[in-house]
Amino acid sequence: MAEPASSPRRPRNGGIVVPEQPRWHGRLAARLIQLAVGTLDVTLRWRREAHPEAEAAIQKGRVIFAIWHNRLALCIPAYRRAIQRQPGRRMAALVSASRDGGVLAHALGLFDVLPVRGSSSRRGAQALREFMTAAESGRDLALTPDGPRGPRYHVQEGAILAAQFTGLPIVPVTWTLGWKVSLRSWDAFQVPLPFSRCDLRLGQPLHVPRSAGAEEREALRLALATRLAAITED
Secondary structure, three states, rough: OOOOOOOOOOOOOOOEEEEOOHHHHHHHHHHHHHHHHHHHOOOOOOEEEEOHHHHHHHHHOOEEEEOOOOOOOHHHHHHHHHHOOOOOEEEEEEOOOOOOHHHHHHHHOOOOOOEEEEOOOOOHHHHHHHHHHHOOOEEEEEEEOOOOOOOOOOOHHHHHHHHHHHHHOOOEEEEEEOOEEEOOOOOOOHHHHHOOOOEEEEEEOOOOOOOOOOOHHHHEEEEEEEHHHHOOOO
């Protein structure tokens, strides 16, 4: 879920990618992220709007939340409101195996989110297996369908594969901020400003059959892109 400004470390033992771990300053940054998100959250004015099928899927059980990469700043408070604070419910999130991803992974851990390290370009097969294990343990899943490198708002096949292998429905989720700063990054990352209004939207879920072949997966990828676009306002 993080943009990899640095590449993951590749040891010589068979070319296995070992996810980068944060150093002391990275762990400090993660603590500051936790503090900033928690402080910002109490100032925001949230409004929640959910497709009836999304509401039913969330109430029924575990789902995969698909979130644009540039919305990551509020992914934790948005998750809590998406599930309406159901006690005992937990999430696992796909995070880049890079050094920057290590900082985000540590920050997510502070929020009791299980980070699964990998992306389409690095450690993808192992990450998919760990995602399946997290789902089997009872966690919701979250990923950025256009991450970690973009292009912005371009849905990649990873979300479809995750849904196919886990059997969980994909719930498109996004939000619109009244006040924000958009960074000059590939995804135009959105930094919420205090006391902003935040309209959380949960779109129509997408189900991926376990038997889906390449053509059907491509059609479903396009369908997910359409459903995310329908609820996205910049």
